[in-house]
Amino acid sequence: MAGIEFLKGHGTQNDFVLLPDPDASLELTPQRVAALCDRQQGLGADGVLRVVRSAALGVESKGEWFMDYRNADGSLAEMCGNGTRVFARYLVEAGLEAGPEFAVGTRAGDRPVRVRSDASGDLSVTVHMGPATVTGTSVAVVDGRQVSGVAVDVGNPHLVSVIDDDVSTLDLSRAPRYDTEVFPDGVNLEFVNVLGPDALRMRVHERGVGETRACGTGTVAAVAAALHLRGDDTGESTVDVPGGRVSVTVGKETSTLTGPAVFVAKGELDPAWWDALG
Numbered sequence: 191m192a193g194i195e196f197l198k199g200h201g202t203q204n205d206f207v208l209l210p211d212p213d214a215s216l217e218l219t220p221q222r223v224a225a226l227c228d229r230q231q232g233l234g235a236d237g238v239l240r241v242v243r244s245a246a247l248g249v250e251s252k253g254e255w256f257m258d259y260r261n262a263d264g265s266l267a268e269m270c271g272n273g274t275r276v277f278a279r280y281l282v283e284a285g286l287e288a289g290p291e292f293a294v295g296t297r298a299g300d301r302p303v304r305v306r307s308d309a310s311g312d313l314s315v316t317v318h319m320g321p322a323t324v325t326g327t328s329v330a331v332v333d334g335r336q337v338s339g340v341a342v343d344v345g346n347p348h349l350v351s352v353i354d355d356d357v358s359t360l361d362l363s364r365a366p367r368y369d370t371e372v373f374p375d376g377v378n379l380e381f382v383n384v385l386g387p388d389a390l391r392m393r394v395h396e397r398g399v400g401e402t403r404a405c406g407t408g409t410v411a412a413v414a415a416a417l418h419l420r421g422d423d424t425g426e427s428t429v430d431v432p433g434g435r436v437s438v439t440v441g442k443e444t445s446t447l448t449g450p451a452v453f454v455a456k457g458e459l460d461p462a463w464w465d466a467l468g
Contacts, residue, residue, distance in 0.1 A: 220264025271406015
C-alpha cells in the first residue's frame with residue numbers, strides 16, 4: 191500500500207491535518223483521527239479535514255467538495271470556520287477549484303468562500319458562516335466561579351461569556367463546566383473581553399478538543415453575543431485570539447469570517463502505522 195498523503199496547516203494557529211481522499215476510500219475511524227491529532231504520538235492537530243467529493247458521500251451540496259471535519263477526539267463536528275479557510279486554500283492551490291469564489295459542503299450546510307491575496311501578497315479567506323442565532327442564556331463555571339453566558343448557534347453550539355477579568359488569566363487547562371441539560375451534545379465555551387465598540391479578545395475551550403489557539407465559529411458567536419448584549423443584532427468586529435486576529439461581520443441573514451490560512455508541511459503517512467490503528 192502506498193503512503194497516505196497529508197498536509198498540515200492552520201488558521202490563526204487552530205491547526206489541522208488535511209487528508210485528500212476524493213473518492214472516500216479511507217476508513218477514517220475515530221481511533222485514527224485521535225492518533226493523527228495526538229501531539230506526542232501523531233502529527234498533532236486540533237482536528238482532521240478530509241477532502242472528499244460530496245457525491246462520494248452521497249451529500250447534496252452545491253459544492254463539489256465536502257469538508258469532512260473531525261474533532262481531535264475523533265468525534266464528528268458540524269462546522270469549523272478556521273478549518274474551512276484552510277480547506278478552501280487547499281482546493282485552490284491543488285487546482286480542484288478555479289476560485290476565487292466557490293462553495294464548500296459541510297455538515298452545517300454549504301459555506302460560500304472567497305480566496306484572495308492582498309497588496310502585500312498575503313492570502314486570506316472569507317467564509318460565509320451562515321446565520322449566528324442567539325438561542326438563550328446559560329451559565330459556565332470557570333476557575334471555580336459561575337459566569338453568565340449567551341447561547342449562540344453558528345451551525346454548532348456555543349456559550350459566550352463576556353467578562354471583565356482579563357481572559358488571559360483564566361485557567362482553561364481543565365474543562366469549564368456547563369449545563370448539560372441545555373447542551374446535551376456538548377458546547378464550545380468562549381470567554382470574551384470587550385476592548386472597544388468593534389474589537390474583542392477571546393479564549394475558547396472547544397468541544398472534543400480542549401483549549402485551542404482559535405475557533406472560527408467561536409469568533410462569530412463572540413461577536414453575535416457582544417452585539418446582542420448591547421442591543422444590536424448586526425455589526426462587525428475584529429477578534430483577537432491567542433493565535434492571531436480575524437475579522438467578523440454579523441448580519442440578519444448571515445455572517446462572515448475573514449482571516450489567514452497557512453500550510454506548513456506535507457508528506458505521506460506510513461501505511462503500516464495507519465493499518466495498525468484499525
